[in-house]
Amino acid sequence: MSAADTTTPAKVPTPRQAPPPDVPDRPRRERTGGGAGTPWLLLAPCLLILVLVMGYPLVRLVTLSFQKFGQSQLWGFQPAESVGFDNFTNVLGDSEFWQVVIRTVVFAAGCVIFTMVAGMLIALLLQKVSGWVKTLVNIALVASWGMPIIVATTVFKWLFDADYGVLNAVLSKLPGVDLIGHNWFASGPQGLAVIMLLVVWGAVPFVVITLSAGLTQVPKELEEAARLDGSGAFSVFRYVTLPILKPIIVMLTTLSVIWDMGVFPQVFVMRNGHPEQEFQILTTYSYDRAFVVNDYGQGSAIALITVMLLLGVVAVYMRQMLKIGEVE
Amino acid sequence: MSAIASMGRRRNRQGRSKAGWNILGLLVFLVAGFPVYWMINTAFKPAKDAIDPDPSLLPTGVTLSNFDRALEIADFWGPVGRSLIVSLTVVVIGIVVGLLAALAISRFAFRGRKIVIVGILAVQMVPLVAMIIPVFLLLNDLGQYDKLSGLILTYLTFILPFTVWTLRGFIVNIPKELEEAAMVDGCSRTGAFVRVVFPLLAPGLVATSVYGFIQAWNEYLYALMLLSQEKQTATVWLGNFTTKHGTEYAPMMAGATMMAVPIVVLFLLVQRKMAAGLTAGAVKG
Numbered sequence: 001m002s003a004a005d006t007t008t009p010a011k012v013p014t015p016r017q018a019p020p021p022d023v024p025d026r027p028r029r030e031r032t033g034g035g036a037g038t039p040w041l042l043l044a045p046c047l048l049i050l051v052l053v054m055g056y057p058l059v060r061l062v063t064l065s066f067q068k069f070g071q072s073q074l075w076g077f078q079p080a081e082s083v084g085f086d087n088f089t090n091v092l093g094d095s096e097f098w099q100v101v102i103r104t105v106v107f108a109a110g111c112v113i114f115t116m117v118a119g120m121l122i123a124l125l126l127q128k129v130s131g132w133v134k135t136l137v138n139i140a141l142v143a144s145w146g147m148p149i150i151v152a153t154t155v156f157k158w159l160f161d162a163d164y165g166v167l168n169a170v171l172s173k174l175p176g177v178d179l180i181g182h183n184w185f186a187s188g189p190q191g192l193a194v195i196m197l198l199v200v201w202g203a204v205p206f207v208v209i210t211l212s213a214g215l216t217q218v219p220k221e222l223e224e225a226a227r228l229d230g231s232g233a234f235s236v237f238r239y240v241t242l243p244i245l246k247p248i249i250v251m252l253t254t255l256s257v258i259w260d261m262g263v264f265p266q267v268f269v270m271r272n273g274h275p276e277q278e279f280q281i282l283t284t285y286s287y288d289r290a291f292v293v294n295d296y297g298q299g300s301a302i303a304l305i306t307v308m309l310l311l312g313v314v315a316v317y318m319r320q321m322l323k324i325g326e327v328e
Numbered sequence: 329m330s331a332i333a334s335m336g337r338r339r340n341r342q343g344r345s346k347a348g349w350n351i352l353g354l355l356v357f358l359v360a361g362f363p364v365y366w367m368i369n370t371a372f373k374p375a376k377d378a379i380d381p382d383p384s385l386l387p388t389g390v391t392l393s394n395f396d397r398a399l400e401i402a403d404f405w406g407p408v409g410r411s412l413i414v415s416l417t418v419v420v421i422g423i424v425v426g427l428l429a430a431l432a433i434s435r436f437a438f439r440g441r442k443i444v445i446v447g448i449l450a451v452q453m454v455p456l457v458a459m460i461i462p463v464f465l466l467l468n469d470l471g472q473y474d475k476l477s478g479l480i481l482t483y484l485t486f487i488l489p490f491t492v493w494t495l496r497g498f499i500v501n502i503p504k505e506l507e508e509a510a511m512v513d514g515c516s517r518t519g520a521f522v523r524v525v526f527p528l529l530a531p532g533l534v535a536t537s538v539y540g541f542i543q544a545w546n547e548y549l550y551a552l553m554l555l556s557q558e559k560q561t562a563t564v565w566l567g568n569f570t571t572k573h574g575t576e577y578a579p580m581m582a583g584a585t586m587m588a589v590p591i592v593v594l595f596l597l598v599q600r601k602m603a604a605g606l607t608a609g610a611v612k613g
Contacts, residue, residue: 036438038432038436039432039433039436039438039441040432040438042428042429042431042432042436043428043429043432043433043444045425045428045429046425046426046428046429046488046492047429047444049425049484049488050448050451050484050485050488050489052481053463053466053481053482053484053485054451054454054459054485056462056466057459057462057463057466058454058459058462060462060465060466061458061459061461061462064461064462064465074465074468122356125349125352125353125356126353128345128346128349128353129346129349129350129352129353130346130350130353133349133350133353133354133357134353136353136354136357137353137356137357137360139361140356140357140360140361140364141360142592142595142596142599143361143364143592143596144360144361144363144364145595145599146542146588146591146592146594146595146596146599147363147364147588147591147592148545148546148563148587148588148591149546149548150546150548150563150566150587151367151566151584151587151588152363154566154569154580154581154584155363155364155366155367155581155584156363157575158366158367158370158577158580158581159363159366161575161577163379163381164378164379164380164381164383164577166366166383166385169381169382169383170385180381201360201363204360205360209599258453258455261455262455262456262457262458264457264549265548265549268549269548269567272570273567283455283457283458286457286458286461287457287460290460290461291553296461296465299461300461300462303457303458303459303460303461304458306455306458307454307455307458310453310455314450314453317453318446318449318450321449322446
């Protein structure tokens with residue numbers, strides 16, 4: 001018990017400079033009922049595992065990004081030497097890196113915006129349709145939500161195949177469109193647009209189902225009252241529904257940003273494990289630097305920069321969670 | 329039921345606009361469901377129809393030959409067995425350890441509780457991809473590279489925060505008063521938990537386990553990087569259909585169907601419960 005008491009505070013990843021939990025809190029023993037040590041004892045295995053598999057690698061990620069660490073360091077022929085900020089200055093001074101950053105931000109922003117807008121529209125539509133249509137749409141949504149990402153990626157690869165893909169064949173039936181043999185992955189922007197579609201297709205169901213649940217909690221009387229006061233459908237949505245849904249929307253948006261900035265397997269598998277330069281986003285770029293170029297230091301620096309970019313979004317998410325009292 | 333009934337009453341008034349909405353809804357159904365349909369459709373197609381440049385949108389005939397081909401391209405049951413071992417072990421450890429932690433943060437008032445909660449939430453937000461380099465080096469140092477035990481350990485990084493957080497959600501929905509009543513009647517704290525809380529928590533435990541299992545089963549990057557070709561798991565197995573000579577799409581869709589159907593069925597079973605847990609209290613404002 002004392003081991004758990006003395007070691008746990010340091011292991012908890014503290015995102016803010018909150019005071020370290022002062023554990024040996026004997027006077028409260030009676031009030032908590034089970035002894036002040038009990039909760040820490042219950043938490044100990046969880047925190048121990050998290051420190052080993054999460055805390056340690058996180059620290060290692062930071063130290064690695066300040067080291068020269070290549071193949072010879074990996075096999076132990078040479079000790080890792082510290083190189084200060086070299087990895088960061090190299091990365092930040094590389095124009096390719098900035099292209100990757102811009103591409104990633106545009107890609108993630110596109111994914112998030114399309115996901116949220118499509119999700120909102122479908123959730124609103126589901127309120128208007130008949131029961132059986134709603135059931136059908138829900139079945140399709142849950143099935144696509146439940147598809148393993150790797151499976152979905154291979155299916156989209158097949159749909160968009162240049163020679164035998166069904167999409168080219170169907171689109172070419174439209175007047176004035178000839179896409180027979182069109183290779184969607186010949187150019188980066190087009191290929192990434194396909195991948196974006198894949199990400200959005202997989203992400204929309206969660207947004208729709210969450211928003212639908214939220215919509216059922218919007219009081220009917222409020223909407224009715226607004227309508228009686230002469231509001232049109234759009235202003236009812238804008239001034240009544242939207243403000244009530246705002247906490248959910250903030251949460252969904254922040255989660256989507258975090259997930260979409262971390263997209264990896266979709267790009268990786270779509271490009272057969274070797275994304276071309278035009279397809280590199282931050283995650284694949286970091287992977288490439290580490291495992292293809294064998295520069296683990298620079299790969300870590302890129303990963304660390306990615307995490308830093310996300311910190312602001314995580315902060316918004318956490319604030320929202322604290323605000324709605326989920327953390328109480 | 330009553331929703332359908334009330335819709336029925338309103339149908340006369342709004343019949344025409346409702347039909348419009350329904351057509352839009354069916355369009356959404358078609359677009360959202362098409363990839364799934366096309367996967368299954370291709371999987372059962374005769375091989376020569378699958379590489380028709382002008383494919384028929386409707387099924388052209390049913391054959392299982394693509395499944396036979398999928399099974400002979402590379403060992404299937406080995407990867408499935410390994411995926412099962414990894415996912416089940418991760419879930420068992422995750423549930424036991426996670427339940428203890430979830431109890432601590434939902435049923436005890438102690439100093440530092442909020443920090444632990446915020447910490448667990450924050451850990452969930454770190455993208456897995458960002459961690460692959462140090463995790464790879466860590467397993468290398470521990471001699472756990474290319475071992476299932478190493479993969480299990482790393483899967484706990486995302487399963488554990490998830491189980492703690494989800495179980496916490498289920499536990500806080502069980503009124504504390506029930507436990508207190510049992511304790512007044514002479515149960516110990518542990519006894520009250522085992523007899524009162526645990527039975528109420530059981531459905532939540534099952535749903536969390538199933539969902540955790542699905543997440544572990546679907547993981548790709550760590551499985552690809554931390555195990556060698558001979559020890560590949562089910563998700564990595566799907567990559568065998570693409571070689572230098574191109575991709576065998578029809579068998580690949582058969583493989584994809586075999587991978588996806590059990591997972592989607594499991595997902596359907598628990599989805600409702602999980603979705604409720606994810607959004608509980610979100611509209612409190």
